[in-house]
Amino acid sequence: MQSVISISGVSKTYASGFKALEDINLEIRRGEIFALLGPNGAGKTTLISIICGIVNRTAGTVLVDGHDIGRDYRTTRSLIGLVPQELTADMWETVFNACAYSRGLFGKSANPGYIEKVLRDLSLWDKRDAKSRQLSGGMKRRLLIAKALAHEPRILFLDEPTAGVDVELRHDLWEMVRRLRDDGVTIILTTHYIEEAEQMADRIGIINGGKIILVEDKAELMRKLGRKQLVLELRETLSELPSQLDRYKLERSEDGKRLTYIYDTKAERPGIASLLRDLDAAGIGFRDLDTEQSSLEDIFVGLLREKQ
Ligand SMILES: Nc1ncnc2c1ncn2[C@@H]1O[C@H](COP(=O)(O)OP(=O)(O)O)[C@@H](O)[C@H]1O
Numbered sequence: 001m002q003s004v005i006s007i008s009g010v011s012k013t014y015a016s017g018f019k020a021l022e023d024i025n026l027e028i029r030r031g032e033i034f035a036l037l038g039p040n041g042a043g044k045t046t047l048i049s050i051i052c053g054i055v056n057r058t059a060g061t062v063l064v065d066g067h068d069i070g071r072d073y074r075t076t077r078s079l080i081g082l083v084p085q086e087l088t089a090d091m092w093e094t095v096f097n098a099c100a101y102s103r104g105l106f107g108k109s110a111n112p113g114y115i116e117k118v119l120r121d122l123s124l125w126d127k128r129d130a131k132s133r134q135l136s137g138g139m140k141r142r143l144l145i146a147k148a149l150a151h152e153p154r155i156l157f158l159d160e161p162t163a164g165v166d167v168e169l170r171h172d173l174w175e176m177v178r179r180l181r182d183d184g185v186t187i188i189l190t191t192h193y194i195e196e197a198e199q200m201a202d203r204i205g206i207i208n209g210g211k212i213i214l215v216e217d218k219a220e221l222m223r224k225l226g227r228k229q230l231v232l233e234l235r236e237t238l239s240e241l242p243s244q245l246d247r248y249k250l251e252r253s254e255d256g257k258r259l260t261y262i263y264d265t266k267a268e269r270p271g272i273a274s275l276l277r278d279l280d281a282a283g284i285g286f287r288d289l290d291t292e293q294s295s296l297e298d299i300f301v302g303l304l305r306e307k308q
């Protein structure tokens with residue numbers, strides 16, 4: 001698939017001497033939702049800021065739709081909408097005018113109909129004449145998104161869009177992001193909420209300590225690194241595991257009433273069907289069974305631990 005953003009060898013050392021990014025190489029595919037996932041201080045905002053031309057990189061190149069962000073700043077920036085992490089708003093401007101002004105900044109001709117559509121999509125139309133400073137926190141967040149969309153960018157960056165927002169707005173935002181993706185907009189969002197990456201992303205990049213640890217399709221990531229377990233509630237207390245079940249490496253609970261089978265999704269251990277057959281053959285009956293799959297959270301925590 002075609003890359004819409006190509007990042008190669010990007011590093012950033014801040015004036016303080018702090019190395020915030022080290023040799024970042026990353027391709028963003030056209031039309032995807034890419035989640036950059038990492039703990040606070042990992043370098044997410046720094047990387048986004050470099051791509052958007054707000055922070056200068058120390059080394060490396062960034063191409064946006066084939067244009068170098070250093071050489072073709074105006075072209076690349078006009079392709080991009082950025083919803084910053086920090087709430088900033090022109091206090092005195094009305095909602096409508098703030099959006100119209102943002103559009104003008106990128107040299108796009110006025111299009112009140114389009115601004116209306118964006119405001120309606122974000123449930124801000126009723127507030128079009130309100131001053132930004134009169135808006136609640138959640139409304140200010142919506143306004144930042146409307147402003148970022150005002151010039152019809154084909155690439156949208158959302159830097160921690162749902163940090164500190166209520167559940168309703170979070171779900172509205174996810175909904176909106178999916179709609180934009182359906183319209184062909186490429187979305188890059190940063191988050192330290194694993195659930196957000198799990199819900200939204202087509203692909204996930206994990207960043208920690210200024211380095212990209214891994215980039216993977218979400219489904220593939222969960223398949224490759226996920227663990228599944230099956231818990232069986234036994235009919236009768238089992239004092240000892242029969243040796244014909246050795247190959248399953250079952251865990252028997254202390255009270256002998258429960259067996260746990262951990263099998264990875266790479267299927268290096270035999271499947272459940274064969275276990276159930278062998279249990280039956282060994283005369284072990286169960287009352288109930290339950291399966292559990294590790295979440296992206298388990299995977300994430302495990303990965304960070306591994307790399308430390
Ligand atoms: N202007 C700056 N000067 C020095 N260090 C900075 C500056 N901005 C960010 N940093 C440091 O760079 C690291 C990455 O920050 P940031 O990109 O904001 O991370 P994230 O967005 O993942 O939380 C942090 O340790 C942060 O303190």
Ligand SMILES: [Mg+2]
Pocket residue numbers: 044045046085159160
């Ligand atoms: Mg940040």
